[in-house]
Amino acid sequence: MALRELGSIFGLASRSGTRPVVRCANLPIRRYASTDATQDLEPASSFSAPPPSEDIVKSYDPVAQSRRRGRRLPPSRYQFRPPKYYRGPLHPHQPPPPSDPSSRVFQPGPFSLPRLEQTYQSTIQPDLMTLAYTHFPPGYTAPPKGARLRSWEGASPYFKNRPLRGPRGSDVLRLLRQPTTFRNVPKLTGVTVHSMVKEANEDPAVLDVAKMVVQAITNARTKVHKARMSVIQWGHREGRVVSVTADLTGEDMYHFLGKTIDVVLPRIKDWKGVKGSSGDSSGNLTFGLSAENVASFPEIEVNYDMYPPKMIPGCHVTVHTSATNDRDARLLLSSIGIPFYGKLVD
Amino acid sequence: MNAGQKSARQLASRSSWRPQDPICLSCRISRRRHASSAAAAAVEQPAPLQTIPPATSTSSPPQAYALKAGVVLCRPPQITRDLQPFEKAFFLYQRRLNERLALPFTRYFYFKKDTPADIEWKRKAKTRLTAARDIGVYHAYGKEGWNDEVLVGAKESEPEWQVEALLKDMEVPAAGEASAGAQAGAMVEKREEVERPMSRVTEADRRGDVKSLDRLLQRSLYLVVKNGEGRWTFPCDRLIGREGLHLAAERILVQAGGVNMNTWVVGNAPIGYFHADFPKGIMNEEKNVEEVGEKVFFMKARIMAGQANLEQNKFGLQDFKWLAKEELEKTVTARYWSAIRNMLADR
Structure with missing residues (x-):
């Protein structure tokens, strides 16, 4: 109320004073930090520059030009060869950045703007932000938290300078959950598709089929893994190849999740969803797809006959999120369309 | 994900509840915290809270703002956006x-x-x-x-x-x-037709029908209503009794737009607020306070299915529209727009 009165006093003073003040009752005039900066910006932009004239556009035909030339230009005119080895930052011949098509490590892409990514940005992210918002009144200071690692208490002289003890009850330090702000709303960071083929122990050629299947459904190169130790019950022998994985990020990840959620999962009969106890308690959830489900991916369906019969494997799909606990990760995944069933374990 | 809110509520419920209290919940909590910390260190005095005058005078009723809840009912984008x-x-x-x-x-x-x-x-x-x-x-x-x-x-x-x-x-x-x-070896002329994808521009777009939910599929649409004074706003109403913002938002949606809407009120916290001062204080007999203005706290809601129907509405609303962000700017008053612009999605 005092502030209100202060405002009215100021208003009276300005009205009665000698200096006329521009009234701006309806127009909200604000000063932003960027207001001054915009005056320094150059008004001219390449977007406002006029396009080349009609006749220049019509007459420009690089293919005809090169055909007319008849001979090949010397490679030095059009070919840039990046250095084969990086010779340090002071060397005059520096490699171009990886996004440059002339770079030796250039990977083309992205090729599209995935639908799931757009949905996340336009709908899911603001909703998660609203759901998780925690209001701290002005003047709020978070209460100090105790140290998570314990010191060694006792008379033993060996406790001096000893590394701190782990938390009570468990050996590991769990990830901390920070208050959600617009900077750290949980998002998808990656997907790992993993397929272990038991029969590959006897015949490594079986793994090639799994490799082709995983590559077909993920659009990413696979890695092959060897058994670390022998397990008699599973028929594992140390050093034999047993499984393939594909790590997806970015565009591939969104396309893979999109077609899994929209095409494959709805086709599974009597599927209850992903088990609620799934997760590694740091925001990464895993679910499995059986061999029939993998066969219903559109990429496999289109030439199902070309795969050897009964050799299409099932797989595990791990969804990595930037959430630091399973509860937030599950909220994110259920908002993009993956249902959960059973007891939810956080 | 809402542990902080929950604990704030628990704190508030533990404190003595006074319905006439003009101080909001979070301020009350912070005041309690400040009071407790002040006991330990008397140097830290809560400066901003001194601005709220104690309701002591018996001759004139205490001044307060009318508390209202508004609903930003939003239909999210249905299709991908056009590429640049x-x-x-x-x-x-x-x-x-x-x-x-x-x-x-x-x-x-x-x-x-x-x-x-x-x-x-x-x-x-x-x-x-x-x-x-x-x-x-x-x-x-x-x-x-x-x-x-x-x-x-x-x-x-x-x-x-x-x-x-x-x-x-x-x-x-x-x-x-x-x-x-x-x-x-020639091109085959006769071919089987493949089903074409539906048009990205709908019939409602061509007609310019602002009441349809099928318009502007690439954009978020917001429900605005024309109130009794002829002003376009988001649907809003006073908080009744002890109801919270979430409950009030659900009630307002039903009382304004009818039951034929499948909606979801997102979260318990408001996403923005609008405040206006009355030219002259209005006496509220019920609460025995003089209302010097109004504060509207906006809750976010999503519509899943259905359509608004104003026939049974209880707020004297005359008309409604589903508008995108830049259309809203032309429809609402400049003052209202400056309060709501930052809580609306760009797309």
Whole structure:
């Protein structure tokens, strides 16, 4: 109320004073930090520059030009060869950045703007932000938290300078959950598709089929893994190849999740969803797809006959999120369309 | 994800509740915390809280703001957005670069030799020179593979053109004529029609129907109503009794737009607020306070299905519209717009 009165006093003073003040009752005039900066910006932009004239556009035909030339230009005119080895930052011949098509490590892409990514940005992210918002009144200071690692208490002289003890009850330090702000709303960071083929122990050629299947459904190169130790019950022998994985990020990840959620999962009969106890308690959830489900991916369906019969494997799909606990990760995944069933374990 | 809110509520419920208290919940909590910390260190005095005058005088009733809840009912975007010209050109260029760098298409893995599908594939690949179906006529491995950029005004980078190319590729020759056509070596004229995707511009867009939820599929739409004074606002109403913002939002949606809407009120916290001062204080007999203005706290809600119907509304609303952000700016008052602009999604 005092502030209100202060405002009215100021208003009276300005009205009665000698200096006329521009009234701006309806127009909200604000000063932003960027207001001054915009005056320094150059008004001219390449977007406002006029396009080349009609006749220049019509007459420009690089293919005809090169055909007319008849001979090949010397490679030095059009070919840039990046250095084969990086010779340090002071060397005059520096490699171009990886996004440059002339770079030796250039990977083309992205090729599209995935639908799931757009949905996340336009709908899911603001909703998660609203759901998780925690209001701290002005003047709020978070209460100090105790140290998570314990010191060694006792008379033993060996406790001096000893590394701190782990938390009570468990050996590991769990990830901390920070208050959600617009900077750290949980998002998808990656997907790992993993397929272990038991029969590959006897015949490594079986793994090639799994490799082709995983590559077909993920659009990413696979890695092959060897058994670390022998397990008699599973028929594992140390050093034999047993499984393939594909790590997806970015565009591939969104396309893979999109077609899994929209095409494959709805086709599974009597599927209850992903088990609620799934997760590694740091925001990464895993679910499995059986061999029939993998066969219903559109990429496999289109030439199902070309795969050897009964050799299409099932797989595990791990969804990595930037959430630091399973509860937030599950909220994110259920908002993009993956249902959960059973007891939810956080 | 709402542990902080919950604990705040628990704190508030533990404190003595006074319905007449003009101080809001979180301020009350912070005041308690400050009071407790002040006991430990008397140096820290809560400066901003001194601005709230104690309700002591008996002659004039205490001043307060009328507390209201508003609902920002939103229909999220239904389809992907149109790409910018730069994005279109960039994506096509990257696809062509990929065609240059990738290993050639392994036909033998996808088509058995001399099957109709194989013959069809060879015929198509001969015309477009490449395995990709939507990058136009481009031979990545040929002598002129360097010519991977399209010229000004080329149609290949337009998504409509690419969809057409994919659909044309999906069309299979009608049964019986495939063998004849292949033998003749000519293009097969008669083809089975493939179902086209629905238009991205709807009938409501063409009619300019602002009451339809089928308009502007790429944008978020917001429900605005014309109140009794003829002003366009989000639906809002006073908080009744002890109800919270979430409950009030659900009630307002039903009382304003009818029961034929499947809605979800997102979260328990408001996403923005609007405050206006009355020119003269209004006496509220019920609460025995003099209202010097109003404060509207906006809750976010999503509509899943249904449509608003104002026939049974209890707030004297005259009309409603579903508007995108930039249309809202022209509809509401400038003061209202400055309060709501930052809580609306750009798309």
